[in-house]
Amino acid sequence: MVNTLMSVSAVIILLSMALAVLRFIKGKTSIDRVIAFDIMTIASVALIAIISYQAHRVIYLDVAIVYGLLSFLAVIIIAKYLEKSL
Amino acid sequence: MELAGAIITLLGSLVLLIASIGLLRMPDVYNRLQAGTKASTLGTILSLLGIILLEPGWIGKLLILIFFIMMTNPVSSHVLARAAYYIRIPFAAGTVVDKLETINEARSDNTDMRDET
DSSP states (O other), rough: HHHHHHHHHHHHHHHHHHHHHHHHHSSSHHHHHHHHHHHHHHHHHHHHHHHOOOOOOOOHHHHHHHHHHHHHHHHHHEEEHHTOOO | OOOHHHHHHHHHHHHHHHHHHHHHHOOSSHHHHHHHHHHHHHHHHHHHHHHHOOOOOHHHHHHHHHHHHHHHHHHHHHHHHHHHHHHHHHOTTTOOOOOTTHHHHHHHGGGGGGGGG
């Protein structure tokens, strides 16, 4: 039961990442694409946590922490660059 | 206890799905930012809380991750909204108020202020 629910959650998170990719393709401005990138990385942090539960490995959570840190830095730097004040 | 954790994780993933639907359907950059960031923060935090209930031994790293997401996600949202405003991305048709307008006019008179940030 628990494993089934976790698999369903992983599939739903993958679906939401697919919708974000659709906005990434469609988006008119570059800010739209950065927002879609942000949502994709935040959703993938939750997905990595679910995968680390299913694989019973705590080391994958370190991957999630570093991934969140890098996506935060990327969004900040791209936004400052688009604002032309880097 | 484990069933409660799984249900909370499922709830968090549904909130993430709502975030992506809002990202697709909102008419404007600012509305998309609002819908996407708030809902994705809540969804990720709910998913990680569910995994805390499932595996109580991992509470240290998961709490670090939750604290990190609570700190960084509003900051990146604010920086993106600021960049979108100052490169003058137009509002949606139904926007009624722009409280930054006078500040923006004063800023365009004195362009040297931008270098201070």
